[in-house]
Amino acid sequence: MLEQMDWDIRLFVYRLFASRGFPPAVEEIARHFHVAAPVTKRALHRLHKSHALFLRPGSDDILMANPLSAVATDYQVRVGKRRLYANCAWDALGIPAMLHADARIAARHPLDRDLVHFSIEGSRLSAENGGIVHFAKPFRNWYDNLIDT
Amino acid sequence: MKGAMVSWQKLWTLSQRWYGDRMSPAFRGRTLSEARAIFASLDLTDDFWMGD
Numbered sequence: 001m002l003e004q005m006d007w008d009i010r011l012f013v014y015r016l017f018a019s020r021g022f023p024p025a026v027e028e029i030a031r032h033f034h035v036a037a038p039v040t041k042r043a044l045h046r047l048h049k050s051h052a053l054f055l056r057p058g059s060d061d062i063l064m065a066n067p068l069s070a071v072a073t074d075y076q077v078r079v080g081k082r083r084l085y086a087n088c089a090w091d092a093l094g095i096p097a098m099l100h101a102d103a104r105i106a107a108r109h110p111l112d113r114d115l116v117h118f119s120i121e122g123s124r125l126s127a128e129n130g131g132i133v134h135f136a137k138p139f140r141n142w143y144d145n146l147i148d149t
Numbered sequence: 150m151k152g153a154m155v156s157w158q159k160l161w162t163l164s165q166r167w168y169g170d171r172m173s174p175a176f177r178g179r180t181l182s183e184a185r186a187i188f189a190s191l192d193l194t195d196d197f198w199m200g201d
Contacts, residue, residue, distance in 0.1 A: 138196070
């Protein structure tokens, strides 16, 4: 069961991550909330277990706060001057949806590796060349291994 | 091909419904029922989306 501080940390992570393109580290979170690092780590692991965000395997570092990725991916999203990375095609659209902002998206096709461009302006999607998105795993299996998904 | 195919336009609508409240201080995650309601609102109702 998540506590109020866990949710507060989650929101702090999301706000910082979205504003600058990378998540805060444990020490930064701990300083902001005036708590010790071990307390922060426990909160992050509770959030990870609850799928509220995701840590790098075997570490306390944030890898994903969906739709945001802490590492460069094939899904780059420009929001104003910010360059953000998404975890997948859905998350690439999820970033402007989450921020309620215009965006330009460059997505690399998984098979031929060509770049496909999209834009969101005034909540309208414009696609360079239509197309469809393929979901390989059914919803019930997404969280079995979210990195793999 | 196995899996599900979704148009980019439908995916954009899905993204708005899925992620639109993600930065809200009141966001507390989503139950399975709530997730399925979002899928259903876009006629994503087959076993791929709704299955247990």
